[in-house]
Amino acid sequence: MTQPLNTANASTSHVRTRIWDLPTRLFHWLLAGCIVAMVVTAKMGGNAMNWHLILGQVVLALLIFRVLWGLVGGYWSRFASFIPSPAALGRYLRGKATTQDRAGHNPLGALSVLGMLLVLIAQVASGLLSDDEIAFSGPLTRFVSGETISKATHYHAHWGQYLIYVLVALHLLAIAWYSLKGHKLVPAMMTGDKLLDTPVPAVRDTLGTRLLAAGLAIVSSALAWWIHQLGQSSGF
Secondary structure (H helix, E strand, O other): OEEEEOOOOOOOOEEEEEOOOHHHHHHHHHHHHHHHHHHHHHHHOOOHHHHHHHHHHHHHHHHHHHHHHHHHOOHHHOHHHHOOOHHHHHHHHOOOOOHHHHOOOOHHHHHHHHHHHHHHHHHHHHHHOOEOOOOOEOOOHHHOOHHHHHHHHHHHHOHHHHHHHHHHHHHHHHHHHHHHOOOOHHHHHHHOEEEEOOOOOOOOOOHHHHHHHHHHHHHHHHHHHHHHHOOHHHOO
16 A cells, blocks of 8 residues: 655655545545535525525535544544544644654644534534524524524624634645645645655555445435425425
């Protein structure tokens, strides 16, 4: 799964290693595209809110998939692998991180990923419970009180979206910073491979793992569709 790569401009050899499997890469780029599209449709309003609702359902399916994939997916995509230990975080902050610490998400990057996932889950959940009292009502509003709906709507339209803006901005700034330091994060998320100083376990990115991911994607989509349908029976 790994092979040494001698670079013409480097005095040491590097190891090209598959870190990000195809399902993880597809999730990343689909989620990024959906977030951009959801922001645009929310700002447009009107009939575009129909697309906003559809995109919200897609994001819900993606988030369900990511949680499942974080439990049974590729080595570097599993929560157990990339959630940093206090020791790893300490090494990174002192500038003494090992290749193992930095192969997937570095410790700070891993924390930012977890933060982004939690904020997105909160945003989708609040959207399911929101009601703009004009043309849109989330599919789960009939299961909660008016006070809960009001709080969810306020969070979704204000704090939630601002938190996403901040996290996305920090994410892009971090990518730019690491790119200036020679860490090619964007190409790695496109090809799945990284050039590392020393060998680390490569992720299994085989037909079998991709079929597993496809099955989980179907399950995730079915769950998201079912949640959306809960509101249909009440006339939403």
